[in-house]
Structure formats: C-alpha cells, structure tokens
Amino acid sequence: MTIGTRARPSLTRRGSRLADRGFVVLTAGLAAGIVGLLVAIAVMLTLTSRETWQTFGVLGFLTGTTWDVVNGVYGALPFIVGTIETSLLALVIAAPIAILTAIYLAELAPGRLAVPLTFTIEILAAIPSVVIGLWGIFVLSPFLRSTVEAFLVQTFGFIPLFSGPAYGIGLFAAGVILAIMILPTIITISREVIIAVPNAQREGMLALGATRWEVITRAVLPYARSGIMGAIILGLGRALGETMAVTMVIGNKDAIPDSLFSQTQTIASKIATTFNEASVGIQTSSLIALGLVLLGITLTLNVIARLLVRRVTGGVPRRV
Amino acid sequence: MAVTLDQPLASSALPRLLTLRTDRRRTLLDRFMRGLTVAAMVVCIIPLVAVIAYVTINGLAAINLDLLTKPPKALGVGGGAAAAILGSLQMVSLATVMAVPAGILSSVYVSEFAGTRKAAGIRFAADVLAGVPSILVGIFTFTILVLPFQQYNAFAGSVALAIIMWPIVLRTTEEILALVPGTLREASLALGVQRWRTVLSIVVRTGFTGILTGVMLAVARAAGETAPLLFTALGSRLINVGDWQRPMDALPLFIYQNARQPYPVLNAQAWGAAFLLMLFVLVVNIAVRGRSMGRRTY
Amino acid sequence: MAVEVGPRDSGSSPSETPLADGAAGSPVSGGSATGRLSIEHMSAYYGAFCAIRDLNLEIVPQAVTAIIGPSGCGKSTFIRTINRMHELVPNARVEGSVRLDGEDVYGPEVDPVSLRRVIGMVFQRPNPFPTMSIYDNVVAGIRLGARRPRAELDAIVEGSLRRAALWEEVKDKLRQNATALSGGQQQRLCIARALAVEPEVLLMDEPASALDPIATLRIEELLGELRRLYTIVIVTHNMQQAARISDVTAFFTMDEGRAGYLVEVGPTRQMFTSPTEQLTEDYITGRFG
Numbered sequence: 038m039t040i041g042t043r044a045r046p047s048l049t050r051r052g053s054r055l056a057d058r059g060f061v062v063l064t065a066g067l068a069a070g071i072v073g074l075l076v077a078i079a080v081m082l083t084l085t086s087r088e089t090w091q092t093f094g095v096l097g098f099l100t101g102t103t104w105d106v107v108n109g110v111y112g113a114l115p116f117i118v119g120t121i122e123t124s125l126l127a128l129v130i131a132a133p134i135a136i137l138t139a140i141y142l143a144e145l146a147p148g149r150l151a152v153p154l155t156f157t158i159e160i161l162a163a164i165p166s167v168v169i170g171l172w173g174i175f176v177l178s179p180f181l182r183s184t185v186e187a188f189l190v191q192t193f194g195f196i197p198l199f200s201g202p203a204y205g206i207g208l209f210a211a212g213v214i215l216a217i218m219i220l221p222t223i224i225t226i227s228r229e230v231i232i233a234v235p236n237a238q239r240e241g242m243l244a245l246g247a248t249r250w251e252v253i254t255r256a257v258l259p260y261a262r263s264g265i266m267g268a269i270i271l272g273l274g275r276a277l278g279e280t281m282a283v284t285m286v287i288g289n290k291d292a293i294p295d296s297l298f299s300q301t302q303t304i305a306s307k308i309a310t311t312f313n314e315a316s317v318g319i320q321t322s323s324l325i326a327l328g329l330v331l332l333g334i335t336l337t338l339n340v341i342a343r344l345l346v347r348r349v350t351g352g353v354p355r356r357v
Numbered sequence: 358m359a360v361t362l363d364q365p366l367a368s369s370a371l372p373r374l375l376t377l378r379t380d381r382r383r384t385l386l387d388r389f390m391r392g393l394t395v396a397a398m399v400v401c402i403i404p405l406v407a408v409i410a411y412v413t414i415n416g417l418a419a420i421n422l423d424l425l426t427k428p429p430k431a432l433g434v435g436g437g438a439a440a441a442i443l444g445s446l447q448m449v450s451l452a453t454v455m456a457v458p459a460g461i462l463s464s465v466y467v468s469e470f471a472g473t474r475k476a477a478g479i480r481f482a483a484d485v486l487a488g489v490p491s492i493l494v495g496i497f498t499f500t501i502l503v504l505p506f507q508q509y510n511a512f513a514g515s516v517a518l519a520i521i522m523w524p525i526v527l528r529t530t531e532e533i534l535a536l537v538p539g540t541l542r543e544a545s546l547a548l549g550v551q552r553w554r555t556v557l558s559i560v561v562r563t564g565f566t567g568i569l570t571g572v573m574l575a576v577a578r579a580a581g582e583t584a585p586l587l588f589t590a591l592g593s594r595l596i597n598v599g600d601w602q603r604p605m606d607a608l609p610l611f612i613y614q615n616a617r618q619p620y621p622v623l624n625a626q627a628w629g630a631a632f633l634l635m636l637f638v639l640v641v642n643i644a645v646r647g648r649s650m651g652r653r654t655y
Numbered sequence: 656m657a658v659e660v661g662p663r664d665s666g667s668s669p670s671e672t673p674l675a676d677g678a679a680g681s682p683v684s685g686g687s688a689t690g691r692l693s694i695e696h697m698s699a700y701y702g703a704f705c706a707i708r709d710l711n712l713e714i715v716p717q718a719v720t721a722i723i724g725p726s727g728c729g730k731s732t733f734i735r736t737i738n739r740m741h742e743l744v745p746n747a748r749v750e751g752s753v754r755l756d757g758e759d760v761y762g763p764e765v766d767p768v769s770l771r772r773v774i775g776m777v778f779q780r781p782n783p784f785p786t787m788s789i790y791d792n793v794v795a796g797i798r799l800g801a802r803r804p805r806a807e808l809d810a811i812v813e814g815s816l817r818r819a820a821l822w823e824e825v826k827d828k829l830r831q832n833a834t835a836l837s838g839g840q841q842q843r844l845c846i847a848r849a850l851a852v853e854p855e856v857l858l859m860d861e862p863a864s865a866l867d868p869i870a871t872l873r874i875e876e877l878l879g880e881l882r883r884l885y886t887i888v889i890v891t892h893n894m895q896q897a898a899r900i901s902d903v904t905a906f907f908t909m910d911e912g913r914a915g916y917l918v919e920v921g922p923t924r925q926m927f928t929s930p931t932e933q934l935t936e937d938y939i940t941g942r943f944g
Contacts, residue, residue, distance in 0.1 A: 056551060056553055057551055057552040057553050059553075060552065060553035060556070061466070061470050061552075063462060064462045064463060064465045064466035064469075064470060065466050065470065065471075067459050067462045067463035067466065068463040068464075068466040068467055068471065068479045069479075070459070070463065071463060071479060071482045071483050071486055071523065071524065071527065072478070072479065072482045074486060074520065074523075075482055075485060075486055075489075077497070077501075078489065078493065078494070078497045081497050081500045081501060082493065082496065082497065082500075084500075085500050085504075133397075134397045134400055134401065135397075135401075137393055137394045137396075137397035137398075138394065138397045138398045138400075138401050140394050141394035141395060141397065141398045142398070145391055145394055145395075146398075147745075148745065154398065154402075156646060156647070157402060157405065158401060158405075159642075159646060160405065160639065160642055160643065160646075161401070161404070161405040163577065163578075163581075163638055163639065163642040164405075164408060164409075164581075164635060164638065164639070165580075165581025165582070165583070165609060165634060165635070165638060166581070166583065166584075167581070167583045167609045167612045167613050167616075167631070167634075168408070168412060168581070168612065168631045168634060168635050169408060170613070170616065171412075171612055171616045171627055171628065171631050172407070172408050172411055172412060172631075174616055174617075175411075175415075175616075175624070176407065176411050217404045220401055220404075224401070235782075237778060237780060237782035238782060238784065240740065240776075240778060240782070241778065241782040241783075241784065241845070241848075242784075242795070243740065243743070243771065244738065244740065244771055244775060244776035244778075244849070245771065245772070245775070245795060245796030245799065245848065245849070245852060246768055246769060246770075246771040246772035246796060246799060246852060247768065247796075247799050248383055248384065248386075248387035248768050249387055249391065250386060250387040250390045250391060251383070251387070251799055255784075255795070255799075256784060259784070259786040259787075260784075260785065260786060262786070271488075274488060275488075277490070278488075278489070278490025278491070278492070278493075279490070280490065280491065280492045280583070280584040281583045281584060281609075281613060285613075285616060285617070305490060305492050305584070308492055308496070309492060309584060309587060312496075312587065312588055313587065313588060313591065325496055325500075328492070328493050328496050331490060331493065332489065332490075332493050335488060335489065335490055336485065336488070336489070339484075339485055339488040340485065343481070343484060380800070380801070383768075383799070384766075384768075
C-alpha cells in the first residue's frame with residue numbers, strides 16, 4: 038500500500054458548515070426561548086385578565102375589598118394584604134434565625150460539622166410543599182394551637198392583634214410554615230455571601246483586639262450587608278409565591294385578617310382553591326388578574342435581590 | 358490644641374500588664390451570641406427532623422398493597438394511589454423528555470456560542486423564570502393548552518412541569534460545561550471534527566455526570582410540584598395510562614386532595630403517598646448532593 | 656556572644672543593649688524600655704508540619720527589627736505567633752515561650768483579645784474597612800472598648816493620623832469613605848488605625864510590598880519616626896529596605912524539612928557588611944534565595 042494516494046477530502050465542506058450554522062441557530066433559538074417564555078407568561082396573563090382590568094380599572098381592582106362572585110364584584114385587596122402579611126410574618130420569624138444560622142455555618146462551626154449541617158439545610162429545601170402542608174395540617178397546626186397560640190391569646194389577648202379564638206389554622210400558622218420553608222433560601226445565600234468576605238477584613242479587626250463576635254458584627258456583616266439583604270428579599274420572594282403549604286393551613290377565608298390568628302387567604306391560596314370551579318368570564322379573568330399582581334411583585338423583588346447579591350459575591354448562587 | 362508626635366495619644370492609657378482582661382461585658386456578649394448561633398442552628402434542624410419523622414411514621418403505617426396498586430374507590434372511601442403513582446411517573450417522564458434536551462441545548466448556546474452579555478442575559482432570564490411562582494406557570498399553561506381545547510389534559514401538566522424544569526437544567530448544565538477544559542474543545546476542533554459534534558460528543562459527554570446530577574435534581578423538583586398541575590392535569594380518580602388528552606392524577610395532587618378530606622382513611626392515604634413522594638425526593642437529593650458535599654455548594 | 660546595637664544614624668549617642676544571637680540564648684540585661692520581646696525555644700506548627708524550629712531571639716525595644724529571608728521560611732508565621740494570630744488557623748500550635756517584658760503571651764491567664772491591643776499588626780495589603788469612613792477606620796479599635804467622648808475621639812484621630820504622616824492629606828475629608836484613598840494612603844490609614852489603640856509593639860508583614868516606590872518611601876520615612884515610640888518588627892523580602900530602615904536584622908532560612916530557623920541576628924550595619932554566617936553572606940550577596 039502506498040501512502041499519500043488517498044483522495045484529499047474536500048476542503049470546502051459546505052454541508053458541514055451548514056450543520057454547524059444550523060446547530061448554533063438551534064441552540065440560540067432555544068436559549069432565546071427562555072426569554073420568550075418569560076415574555077409569553079407575562080403577556081398571556083395580561084391578555085386573559087384584561088376583562089377584569091377593563092371593568093374595574095387597575096387601581097379599582099387592587100384596592101377593592103369585595104370578592105363577590107354572585108354580584109360580579111372583584112377586588113384584590115384582601116388577598117394582597119393576606120399575601121403580604123403572611124410573607125412578612127414569615128420573614129420576621131425566619132430572617133433572624135437564618136442569619137444567625139448562616140453566621141454559625143460560615144464563621145463558627147468546625148469544619149467537620151459545617152459541611153453536613155449545610156447539607157442538611159439544603160435537604161429541607163427539597164421537601165415538597167404539599168408534604169410540608171400535610172404535616173402542617175395534622176402536626177404543626179394542633180401543636181401551635183395548644184402551645185404558642187394558646188399562650189399568646191391568654192397573655193396578650195386584650196390586644197386586638199393577639200385576640201382569639203385561635204384554631205391553629207390561620208395567618209399565624211401560615212407564617213410559621215412559610216418561615217420554615219424560606220429558612221434554607223436565606224441561609225444558603227447568606228452563608229455564601231459571608232464566606233465571600235475577604236479574610237483580610239477579619240484579620241484587620243482581629244489585630245485590633247476584637248472578640249470573634251465583634252469581628253463578625255463590625256467587619257464581616259457590614260461588608261456582606263447588601264448580599265444578606267438580597268438573601269432576605271429572595272426569601273421574601275419565595276414566601277410570596279409559595280402555594281400549597283400555605284393553602285393548607287391558612288383557613289381560606291376571604292377576609293382581611295384582624296388578628297394574628299384569623300383565617301385568611303393569600304393570592305396563591307385563593308387561586309389554588311377557586312380556580313377550577315370558577316366560571317369562565319369575569320371570575321376566571323379576575324383570578325388570573327390576581328396572578329398577574331403576584332407575578333409583578335415577585336419578579337420585581339427577584340430582580341432587586343439578585344442585583345444585591347451580585348454586588349457582594351460577584352455572581353449569583355445557583356440553588357435558590 | 359496641637360498634638361505633637363512625642364506625646365502619648367489620649368488621656369486614658371491602657372494598663373501594661375498582660376493580665377489585662379477584655380472587659381467582662383464584651384467577653385460575655387461574645388460567648389452568648391456565639392451560643393445563640395448554635396441555638397439558631399438547632400432550631401433550623403428541628404422542623405426538618407419533625408417533618409421527616411412524622412411523614413415516615415404515619416406514612417409507613419399507611420403503606421399497604423392497596424395503596425400502591427389500587428385507584429381510589431369509585432364509591433365510598435378506600436382504594437389507593439395507583440392512579441397517582443402512574444400519573445406522576447408518566448407526566449414527570451414526559452416533562453423530562455421535553456425539558457432536558459431544551460435545557461441542555463440552550464445551555465450549550467450560553468456556554469459555547471453566546472457572547473458575554475448575551476450569556477449573562479440568558480442566565481438572568483433563567484434565574485428569573487426559576488423564580489416565577491409555580492402556580493402562575495400553571496395558569497399560563499392553562500391559558501395555552503387547556504383553555505383552547507376546553508379540556509384539562511395530562512399533556513398540559515407535563516408542559517407545566519417542563520417549564521419549571523427547564524431553567525434548572527439550563528443553569529446546572531451550563532455550570533458543568535464551563536468546567537470542561539477549553540483544551541478538549543480545541544483538540545477536537547483541531548482534528549477536524551465539526552463544531553456541533555465537538556459540543557455534543559465531546560463537551561457534553563465529558564460533563565455527563567454533572568449534567569445528570571442537574572437533571573435528577575430537576576426531576577425531583579418536578580415530582581413534588583402540585584400547583585402547576587392543579588389547572589392542567591387536574592387530577593383524577595381514574596387510572597390513566599397513555600391518554601394525554603385527558604386529566605391524570607399525580608402524587609402531589611393525591612396528597613393535596615386526600616389531606617383535606619374529612620375521612621381519616623383518606624388522610625392516612627395522604628400520609629402514605631407523602632411518604633413515597635418524600636422518600637423519592639430525599640433519596641435523589643441526598644444521592645446527588647451528597648456526592649458533591651465536599652465541594653462548595655455551587 | 657553579645658552584639659552591640661546602636662541607633663541607625665551614627666551621630667547620636669548609642670544606647671548599648673547587649674543582644675543574644677540565636678546560638679547562645681543567654682539572658683538579656685540592661686535597658687528598662689518597655690516592649691521588649693524575648694522568644695525562647697519557640698516552635699510553630701501547622702498540624703504536623705513544623706513551620707518554625709526552635710527559635711531564640713530578642714527583639715530590642717523602641718527599635719526596628721527587620722526579618723529577612725527567602726519565601727516560605729516562616730517569617731510571616733513568626734510574627735503571627737507574637738500576637739497570637741497564628742493559633743487561629745485550625746490545628747496550628749506554638750511551643751516554647753514568647754515573652755513581652757517578661758510575661759509569656761501564651762500564659763494560661765493571658766487573653767489573646769487584649770494581647771492584640773498591646774501588640775498591633777499591619778498587613779501586606781492595605782485592608783481598611785470599606786463600609787467605614789476614614790475617621791471611623793482610625794477609631795475602629797478604640798470603639799471596641801468603653802465609649803469615649805467625641806472630643807477625645809477627635810484628638811485620637813488627629814494624633815494617630817499625624818503619627819502615620821497622613822493627617823495633612825485627609826484632615827478635610829475625614830468623613831469620606833476609606834476606599835477613596837490611594838494604596839499608599841490606605842496603608843498609612845491602617846497604620847494609624849493600629850496606632851490608635853496605643854500598642855507597644857507594632858508587627859508589620861511586608862507593609863510596603865503592595866505599594867508603588869513613592870508610597871513605599873513614605874512608609875519607610877514614617878517608620879523612621881515611629882521607631883522612637885514603638886518596638887517595630889517588620890518582615891520584608893526587600894533587603895535594601897531592611898538595610899535602609901532597620902536597627903537590627905534577623906536572617907531566617909529553611910532547612911530540608913522546610914522548617915524555618917534563625918540563622919543569624921545582629922545590628923543591621925554589621926549584618927550587611929560583615930555577617931558571621933556563610934548562609935547569611937550568601938543570601939545578602941544574592942547567591943541564593
């Protein structure tokens with residue numbers, strides 16, 4: 038056999054260039070699809086809810102307090118209030134605990150403990166919402182009713198905020214269960230942000246004669262401040278959009294809560310419980326309008342939060 | 358008041374002795390706050406343990422052959438979760454078939470072909486999409502796949518799940534692809550292999566285990582989602598195998614429905630199904646995350 | 656073998672303080688100045704790895720002692736054992752004794768937190784606190800303790816910044832963020848911050864290595880002023896710098912097991928013109944390291 042007698046392969050492989058070009062177009066199209074999907078979601082929700090916006094006006098719908106299917110009056114306020122109140126309550130409970138835990142995991146825990154503990158927190162985030170809701174109905178709720186809520190009503194019941202009756206189902210239970218669910222979010226991001234603080238900052242404060250806690254509060258946390266803010270806002274965003282666990286323990290009453298223990302409703306729980314029975318037309322349109330409001334709030338918060346986190350770490354942690 | 362260099366600084370000089378103690382308040386505060394962080398850690402672990410414990414105990418008690426093999430009774434109370442189990446298997450599988458290629462290919466664009474700004478933009482969009490509440494994904498899918506046909510259907514359910522899975526697959530794959538060394542790509546291209554084959558056969562295959570990890574996490578997430586299915590697949594009391602144009606049950610839907618029923622028998626079934634679901638999700642997550650436990654999270 | 660040390664410029668009256676070199680380890684006499692460090696049989700470990708082997712060294716008070724030697728021979732580890740920052744690394748430990756005016760800083764009664772107010776440290780890269788103003792940076796250490804009246808803090812800020820040769824440049828912008836300053840200014844700010852808590856000893860880990868030549872020169876001039884008030888130990892990889900600014904120079908190197916040890920210590924002029932050890936001579940003339 039003589040070498041060199043094989044025909045030289047064609048140098049202009051037009052077919053292959055086409056294949057390459059096609060491949061790039063395909064992948065680019067799919068990548069653009071993500072953006073397209075986002076736009077499509079916003080557009081579809083707006084289109085299918087326009088009847089409501091046209092009937093009540095944006096301000097009218099957002100401030101309306103009545104949701105009356107029979108008479109065709111729809112107002113979003115009770116659900117907006119319920120959503121905000123449950124989420125804020127969840128934040129108030131979760132944020133301090135989460136930040137302290139993140140400090141522990143990032144600064145104080147011995148190495149052999151820190152890794153498995155962080156791992157355990159992430160596992161909590163993986164448990165499906167409906168499973169936590171089930172546990173909420175049959176375990177958490179009776180527990181809260183007989184311990185925390187009973188105590189609070191007994192001691193502070195004269196204040197309207199703490200007035201009973203407390204059934205274990207309601208605003209408070211929803212806040213607690215949401216707090217449990219957003220803990221991992223706030224913890225993992227805060228932890229990453231704290232780890233990202235340069236060691237030189239810690240050493241600088243230590244060399245001045247500071248205790249470990251002083252190093253944390255005076256050098257580490259101020260540096261990580263905006264990132265931790267971002268973590269909290271992302272937690273808030275997660276709480277706002279959380280549906281199943283909240284629906285199962287909130288009581289599902291269309292009313293602005295007048296006490297910590299009243300039954301109420303969030304946007305997500307309202308949609309979840311009534312969408313399928315809703316009649317096509319203004320009712321469905323109004324439920325979708327509620328969804329649009331929720332979309333607006335969560336999207337805005339999400340964007341703000343990610344920008345804040347990016348400022349400290351230079352990148353956004355993936356698992357949120 | 359001029360301050361010259363050779364004067365001592367402030368009026369209160371520090372004692373010289375090394376038995377100087379940091380004042381008690383600071384030491385106590387330090388110890389107390391550090392203890393508080395440990396307490397916070399413990400407080401976080403408690404709900405996790407409580408959920409897993411109760412679901413396991415109540416769930417195991419409810420697991421029996423009926424639960425696994427029978428659909429809900431047509432009349433009265435009883436039967437099992439067979440419809441839900443089959444439904445979940447089917448819908449999650451179809452969602453995976455849709456989301457994984459889409460996710461991998463779109464991430465290929467971000468990691469191989471896109472300029473920095475476009476890549477950042479798409480990553481951002483993916484993160485934003487991941488943050489959209491899943492119930493809204495359900496409504497969206499309802500408007501495009503249920504409303505036009507006036508029919509709740511399992512296909513819409515799968516699509517909703519796929520939408521939720523897509524950004525997860527994209528982001529995890531993209532990070533894995535970024536770790537594949539550039540020299541590998543260059544070597545393949547230098548051998549005359551076309552770009553698209555280089556990417557698929559070499560780059561993606563090299564990152565295969567990592568990509569698989571991301572896919573499994575997305576699958577576990579999809580398996581546990583309820584809200585997107587509420588208005589798409591709807592749920593059903595009938596076993597549905599293969600009929601994508603009709604409603605289909607799923608484990609999360611089954612749990613949700615049976616949790617709210619006033620019949621303890623059905624509540625028990627909810628626990629049983631919850632145990633199955635939680636077991637699946639935890640096993641996948643522990644297996645996947647456990648392997649990368651030594652490395653930094655993300 | 657006792658070695659005489661005098662002030663850097665030969666013109667002023669020498670203060671004779673006999674020194675022991677690494678081999679003899681004989682006790683020191685004379686000199687009632689505070690801030691004298693005596694290191695005896697000190698070894699520093701990271702886990703099982705020995706980073707410094709059996710160090711015996713006297714640091715003369717109110718003088719600049721330069722620590723020179725090739726990279727990795729434990730110079731930075733050494734100064735971190737003095738203010739007990741070394742032990743913050745997991746599995747790090749110290750054996751032997753480090754005495755400040757006779758008291759072992761590793762004694763069971765000693766609180767490392769308060770020790771670090773007496774022994775201050777300036778780092779290689781300037782590390783001002785970016786969320787604080789210049790003013791707040793200077794008093795950051797002071798604010799750890801009891802509250803002091805505003806007037807007192809103002810005086811401390813001015814005094815520290817003057818001592819760090821930075822006052823004139825920043826006196827009108829004390830409220831500005833510290834990161835607005837140049838690298839050299841930031842390092843002088845860090846020095847001011849360290850001085851504000853009135854330490855006796857100032858440890859400096861290559862303080863000018865991240866700075867441009869002009870900024871470096873200003874730091875060196877500053878050290879010339881500061882050495883009258885503080886005991887300064889400065890690690891430097893720059894031999895010319897050591898020759899310029901220090902009164903005493905200690906030369907470290909590492910053995911085959913990568914453990915650092917003291918080869919020779921002595922008055923700077925002597926170390927650089929007629930060192931005793933061959934290794935020292937080799938290093939100084941550039942034959943290795």
